[in-house]
Amino acid sequence: MxxxxxxxxxxxxxxxxxxxxxxxxxxxxxxxxxxxxxxxxxxxxxxxxxxxxxxxxxxxxxxxxxxxxxxxxxxxxxxxxxxAFHIHSATKPWSRLLIGMIIESPKYNLSMDDKLGDIFLEESAWELVTDETEREIKENITIYEMMTMTDGLMENWEAHPYFGENLAEWLEYYVINGTEKDSLVDIGNIFGVDIDTSDYRETSFIYLILENILSYVVREVTGMTPLDFASKEVFPFLGIDPEKPGFLWRPDWNGTQLFGSGMYLTxxxxxxxxxxxxxxxxxxxxxxxxxxxxxxxxxxxxxxxxxxxxxxxxxxxxxxxxxxxxxxxxxxxxxxxxxxxxxxxxxxxxxxxxxxxxxxxxxxxxxxxxxxxxxxxxxxxxxxxxxxxxxxxxxxxxxxxxxxxxxxxxxxxxxxxxxxxxxxxxxxxxxxxxxxxxxxxxxxxxxxxxxxxxxxxxxx
Missing domain, CATH: 3.40.710 (Beta-lactamase)
Known part of the structure; x- marks a missing residue:
């Protein structure tokens, strides 16, 4: 461990x-x-x-x-x-399990105080974060802050055309189209998101519905998508066959499963x-x-x-x-x-x-x-x-x-x-x-x- x-x-x-x-x-x-x-x-x-x-x-x-x-x-x-039915944000505890298993496994190098800048070393991960202050803040966000939603990232729901009308269509739009224009780490900035730069940012709770950064942490650290990792390390021990009709864990445009939503289960x-x-x-x-x-x-x-x-x-x-x-x-x-x-x-x-x-x-x-x-x-x-x-x-x-x-x-x-x-x-x-x-x-x-x-x- x-x-x-x-x-x-x-x-x-x-x-x-x-x-x-x-x-x-x-x-x-x-x-x-x-x-x-x-x-x-x-x-x-x-x-x-x-x-x-x-x-x-x-x-x-x-x-x-x-x-x-x-x-x-x-x-x-x-x-x-x-x-199987869409469990929406009840997906989050499943994703949380993956992060915990990776942290505790001797096969991988990840801890709760690791920063995104230490995990994503390629410049391509940050190419759309053009503001220097914004990039500095994001590079210093820790895994612990993301797991407790104290990372300072915020979603501007009202900026999305579906918000307030049909939440199901809004989520559908996000899954199919919403992440395609975002870089790997900039996914947390979906829909013109702002960043909390206040003094209490690190202990202030801000709920994120659909951020997907931690899914990319799984992929970067293990070399596997969340679904691949779960199919190897989790699902066999819980009697879940991801190949069985009905099961689904929806990916984004890049083939990476969503961290906070998208899982279909019985x-x-x-x-x-x-x-x-x-x-x-x-x-x-x-x-x-x-x-x-x-x-x-x-x-x-x-x-x-x-x-x-x-x-x-x-x-x-x-x-x-x-x-x-x-x-x-x-x-x-x-x-x-x-x-x-x-x-x-x-x-x-x-x-x-x-x-x-x-x-x-x-x-x-x-x-x-x-x-x-x-x-x-x-x-x-x-x-x-x-x-x-x-x-x-x-x-x-x-x-x-x-x-x-x-x-x-x-x-x-x-x-x-x-x-x-x-x-x-x-x-x-x-x-x-x-x-x-x-x-x-x-x-x-x-x-x-x-x-x-x-x-x-x-x-x-």
């Missing part, structure tokens, strides 16, 4: 202290993620209650409890089980990444992809100079953090919410979330062309409500519908006997508590709060 740079070591130390190494309430089993998830009892009242909350905008909803599928919903409009494929994080970087009992330090650093809220303590880790987002800063209000004030829910989030409500306290993974795939009834910290209220409901400690996903019905008919006198006769999933030992989907939907919808204006960009 490569020696970590000083800022990264300090960040890891702070992250471990702040999260207590992300303790879990469960002795989570370590699955072989190259295999399909085992399917448990999906015919349970908790799954039925949550399914009753699903609106027509949802393509898929997947709940995995201690490595076992306990709920799986797929809309009739989905063609087949292998149909819900089960999306779930492999948060499950890897729950397993502390182990893709199998004897196969570690990244260190526990990497996981802790990724899932630790960062403090920024422009709004203090945040709901942002390294390209992961907190959902429903009750102890959060007032600028980032809790999505739901719910006593059953199990601590920190971390999500890889994409435009329109694409969610891949994990929670260490419950040992649970929840994935939502949503039709981004259907406007959300309320924008929220992570993109769409409809998705947030489902994630929070599925993560609640009031749910165990253990009893079958038949067993629950029998228990109710017996007036609860034989509840313990019925519970023993049912076959609970591994690690799920909380009692099942019945609650109607309609009641949950009403109470949660009323409690959902809109994220601060500074994070409206996070919906993308």
């Amino acid at each position: 490569a020696i970590l740079s000083t800022p990264f070591r300090l960040f890891f130390t702070a992250a471990a202290a702040a999260t207590s190494l992300l303790p879990s309430a469960f002795a989570l089993q370590t699955l072989d993620l190259s295999q399909d998830f085992p399917v448990g009892n999906t015919d349970n009242p908790d799954a039925a209650a949550i399914e009753a909350m699903i609106d027509p905008s949802i393509y898929r909803l997947l709940v995995i409890d201690d490595g076992t599928i306990v709920m799986e919903y797929q809309a009739d409009s989905v063609r087949d089980d292998d149909e 819900a089960r494929q999306m779930a492999k990444l948060p499950q890897l994080y729950l397993q502390k970087g182990y893709a199998a009992p004897d196969q570690s992809l990244v260190s526990d330090d990497f996981i802790n650093a990724s899932l630790s809220p960062i403090s920024y100079s422009n709004f203090g303590q945040s709901s942002v880790g390294m390209l992961w987002w907190l959902l429903g953090d009750k102890d959060n800063d007032p600028d980032f209000p809790a999505m739901v004030v719910d006593p059953s919410l199990p601590g920190k829910i971390w999500c890889g989030s994409g435009m329109g409500g694409q969610q891949a979330c994990l929670n260490h306290e419950t040992g649970r993974v929840v994935v939502v795939q949503r039709n981004e062309t259907i406007p959300s009834s309320q924008f929220s910290l992570t993109g769409a209220k409809e998705s947030d409500i489902l994630v929070i409901a599925a993560m609640s400690t009031d749910r165990s996903f253990t009893m079958s519908v038949v067993d629950a019905s029998k228990s109710k008919e017996n007036g609860g006198s034989d509840a313990e006997e019925e519970k023993e006769e049912s076959e609970p999933m591994v690690g799920a030992d909380d009692p099942m508590k019945e609650e109607s989907g309609a009641a949950i939907l009403g109470s949660m919808a009323a409690a959902v709060a809109v994220g601060g204006a500074a994070l409206v960009a996070a919906i993308l």
Whole structure:
């Protein structure tokens, strides 16, 4: 494993202290993620209650409890089980994984405090950066600053002809045409972007939707595109076949996959990444992809100079953090919410979330062309409500519908006997508590709060 740079070591130390190494309430089993998830009892009242909350905008909803599928919903409009959907900015945590693996690998020479000017030595990489001050700033941007979005680069969305009309068309235009006129490092200056030159630039959060510089870092350091690297070092261990119909990671005009968007996956494929994080970087009992330090650093809220303590880790987002800063209000004030829910989030409500306290993974795939009834910290209220409901400690996903019905008919006198006769999933030992989907939907919808204006960009 490569020696970590000083800022990264300090960040890891702070992250471990702040999260207590992300303790879990469960002795989570370590699955072989190259295999399909085992399917448990999906015919349970908790799954039925949550399914009753699903609106027509949802393509898929997947709940995995201690490595076992306990709920799986797929809309009739989905063609087949292998149909993959664009996960938009939920691509970012996947790209973040590649950077972490490269830093930790002894085969490559990369650290968090490496500067772009030290990585891109060819003059051709800088030929369109004609302003001397701009070039000096960009050459001194570090990998750490890019991973925490404190690099000072800004996107001028309003300058683009599609902005404010159709976000899907806007992204399509960017992917096909937008980068062709930019040099390798100048991609961060898309659409007439400005640079933050203020004194607090290095600790100020500025969200970039589509910057692609880190993809070129992967290519420069490893000699492989992000897709080639992932196909060799990541996907085989997570059971993802990039040659299979449906999978796609869209490249720019130069054949380099986008760092922050462009990946098309199924819900089960999306779930492999948060499950890897729950397993502390182990893709199998004897196969570690990244260190526990990497996981802790990724899932630790960062403090920024422009709004203090945040709901942002390294390209992961907190959902429903009750102890959060007032600028980032809790999505739901719910006593059953199990601590920190971390999500890889994409435009329109694409969610891949994990929670260490419950040992649970929840994935939502949503039709981004259907406007959300309320924008929220992570993109769409409809998705947030489902994630929070599925993560609640009031749910165990253990009893079958038949067993629950029998228990109710017996007036609860034989509840313990019925519970023993049912076959609970591994690690799920909380009692099942019945609650109607309609009641949950009403109470949660009323409690959902809109994220601060500074994070409206996070919906993308």
